[in-house]
């Protein structure tokens with residue numbers, strides 16, 4: 001199973017908190033340059049989320065989106081935040097999902113005025129379709145009355161718009177008059193996703209003011225927290241759906257690449273008494289070597305090094321998620337170091353570390369069996 005997370009980025013602390021509080025025991029993942037991500041599953045759900053805070057503005061959003069994509073190879077990138085509504089039919093607390101993101105500041109300044117040079121990123125078709133499905137089901141709001149979800153363009157620039165009559169307001173009305181909401185990060189994340197093989201990206205905004213001079217009042221009335229709670233609920237429902245689709249896709253890909261179509265019959269285990277059975281399977285994918293002779297390891301240090309390499313392969317193949325992989329490697333490192341300093345009479349600490357590894361990889365039977373063999377070897381030395 002592919003357990004790549006979905007990256008969710010936010011600009012403001014109130015936005016970050018709205019997602020974080022829905023994660024089950026999030027674990028910190030520190031980038032070497034100091035960026036902190038928190039990774040955890042959605043409480044009561046299956047989807048793994050890698051959450052990041054990028055601050056205000058398209059530039060830092062783009063740089064940190066690139067960093068998150070490189071770090072997690074996510075299935076999709078979602079941005080959650082607040083925005084100002086640009087049309088009066090959009091109410092405070094409504095959710096706006098971007099079908100396009102306009103970078104509205106692009107242009108050329110000439111003798112006869114400023115000319116628009118629009119740059120636009122379109123949401124990926126599959127993600128857009130899925131987001132519309134989530135909006136239709138209406139159960140994303142957790143049983144309460146779901147706020148309206150609007151699909152349409154979002155304008156992303158470098159200013160907070162808090163006026164209906166300013167030059168910026170006029171510019172947007174004139175050139176981007178179908179934009180539903182305005183914000184400051186969507187263009188940055190859309191650009192980063194585009195540069196990463198057009199990774200699916202969805203920008204979801206909760207409307208916390210009307211971009212009309214009332215922002216101070218609506219901020220005081222806590223509309224940022226209220227609006228982003230709605231956007232976060234919608235985004236997490238979308239993330240679960242995206243992750244579910246990705247699993248379906250991976251499953252059907254595995255079926256498509258299955259080997260011989262003859263191997264659809266039943267495999268019956270006829271082994272008796274002390275016979276050892278290596279593999280029982282109806283269908284086997286990929287190259288598998290089955291041997292009647294099994295060479296037991298004799299050197300625990302080498303056996304642990306070999307196991308570390310196989311853990312890495314299992315992570316790459318998506319059999320182990322990142323957190324489990326890291327925890328198992330840490331225990332293996334403890335076991336190796338302890339082996340170097342412990343006398344044969346006291347192998348308890350090594351065995352304990354290996355038992356923890358066995359617990360961590362229990363879902364991957366072949367790895368758990370390998371750890372069991374090493375434990376037996378270590379116990380035989382004491």
Ligand SMILES: Nc1nc2c([nH]c(=O)n2[C@H]2C[C@H](O)[C@@H](COP(=O)(O)OP(=O)(O)OP(=O)(O)O)O2)c(=O)[nH]1
Pocket residue numbers: 011012055056057081082083084085159160161162182183184185207208209211215
């Ligand atoms: N509600 C709302 N959000 C906006 C607007 N423009 C805009 O960029 N945003 C989004 C994207 C930014 O990440 C963030 C900016 O809002 P903010 O409350 O931090 O703005 P500000 O800088 O004026 O706030 P402050 O720190 O001075 O109080 O909200 C807007 O006009 N209304």
